[in-house]
Amino acid sequence: MTNLQQIDPAVFDALAGESKRQMEGIELIPSENYVSAAVLEAAGSIFTNKYSEGYPGKRYYGGQKYTDIVETLAIERAKQLFGAEHANVQPYSGSPGNTAVYFALLNYGDTVMGLKLDHGGHITHGLPISFSGKSYKFIPYEVDAKTLRLDYDKVRAMALEHKPKMIVAGYTAYPPEIDWKKFREICDEVGAIAFADISHTAGLIAGKALHNPVPYFDVVMTTTHKTLRGPRGAIIMCKKQYAAAIDKAVFPGLQGGPHENVIAAKAVAFHEALQPEFQDYAKQIIVNAKALATELKDQYGFSLVSGGTETHLILADLANKNIPGKEAQAVLDEVGITLNKNTVPFDTRSPFDPSGIRFGTPAVTTRGFKEAEMKLIAKWMNDVISNPKDEATLKRVKAEVTETCLKFPVPGIKV
Numbered sequence: 001m002t003n004l005q006q007i008d009p010a011v012f013d014a015l016a017g018e019s020k021r022q023m024e025g026i027e028l029i030p031s032e033n034y035v036s037a038a039v040l041e042a043a044g045s046i047f048t049n050k051y052s053e054g055y056p057g058k059r060y061y062g063g064q065k066y067t068d069i070v071e072t073l074a075i076e077r078a079k080q081l082f083g084a085e086h087a088n089v090q091p092y093s094g095s096p097g098n099t100a101v102y103f104a105l106l107n108y109g110d111t112v113m114g115l116k117l118d119h120g121g122h123i124t125h126g127l128p129i130s131f132s133g134k135s136y137k138f139i140p141y142e143v144d145a146k147t148l149r150l151d152y153d154k155v156r157a158m159a160l161e162h163k164p165k166m167i168v169a170g171y172t173a174y175p176p177e178i179d180w181k182k183f184r185e186i187c188d189e190v191g192a193i194a195f196a197d198i199s200h201t202a203g204l205i206a207g208k209a210l211h212n213p214v215p216y217f218d219v220v221m222t223t224t225h226k227t228l229r230g231p232r233g234a235i236i237m238c239k240k241q242y243a244a245a246i247d248k249a250v251f252p253g254l255q256g257g258p259h260e261n262v263i264a265a266k267a268v269a270f271h272e273a274l275q276p277e278f279q280d281y282a283k284q285i286i287v288n289a290k291a292l293a294t295e296l297k298d299q300y301g302f303s304l305v306s307g308g309t310e311t312h313l314i315l316a317d318l319a320n321k322n323i324p325g326k327e328a329q330a331v332l333d334e335v336g337i338t339l340n341k342n343t344v345p346f347d348t349r350s351p352f353d354p355s356g357i358r359f360g361t362p363a364v365t366t367r368g369f370k371e372a373e374m375k376l377i378a379k380w381m382n383d384v385i386s387n388p389k390d391e392a393t394l395k396r397v398k399a400e401v402t403e404t405c406l407k408f409p410v411p412g413i414k415v
């Protein structure tokens, strides 16, 4: 018996159930991944016992010899991985990370441009009910109605009109690659701070499969638990001139004691991402996503937002499949394929029951799935979405999903 099993069987049982779910199901939520056993070990370590307010060499409490070592490793590795001048590895997660960036560089009421939520932006990019939308004057930009891609000329025209203090680029449901240089030019033209939120694509950027905004942008925030395949958390990178403001905003501006167990796990994840194999991983994520998109489009007639993908992420509009996103998510869940319902740009349905589904390949690629498995996934998705009420189809697909999954162990889960 493990300690957990003995002391808290209720939590142990939930954990065992979740392990089985992760092992036997196909994880297509594009913001999820499977971390390595080493990352898990660091995240679950006794660094959780330690308070370390402040920064390495400048702490408020004693006993910091080893917390300073791991936090410095995390900082140096993050800087190396992205070519950053400065890195703060303390943000608890992406949303507090963005909050710290705004708190550091804006005054309440300042004008900011961010992509509209239902066009692929994040809630922290100015959704009116969020802290960001309530505290700053966000002007939402949109994707083009025809191509469903960013129209940089329109973004520029809006920037010239509104003269924002900051422009946010980097999204949560946008399949094409982003032209960072264009954003930099627009920011320079209007004197705006260029802020990239690369939460979704950080692993692809670290693995050199996508272009890196860090050399061009003033500030870059990323979560560490999506394509970057680290623990749940975030980091902020910036040019030297903003370093003091960012550090002060994270602590003591917004947070108290950093989670050094998670920072230790970030250090491990960055070490893993610095290895040459991680570049193969990053490239394969995109190869897989393109294979899945092509198969869905060409074989099964799926309508893909922006025409396909250039990243890890695919957004399908299910209007032509006569099934709403919510029902598709639920029925795919039944067969062990996990993804999420999502609005599509210019959606005519509500955000609680939108027209689309969002999915991607970071987790399945970690597991070792390649193009052959993408063809299977496309077929299963189509089988289920075309026959959502046919019990025999659902039963068959679930059995096939489980059988395939058991051939590809999940890192960090002992069988």
Ligand SMILES: *Cc1c(COP(=O)(O)O)cnc(C)c1O
Pocket (backbone or CB within 6 Å): 031, 093, 094, 095, 096, 098, 122, 124, 170, 171, 172, 197, 198, 199, 200, 223, 233
């Ligand atoms: C995931 C995400 C965040 C928020 O991260 P949390 O850790 O969930 O708070 C912020 N911005 C973007 C673009 C994201 O995709």
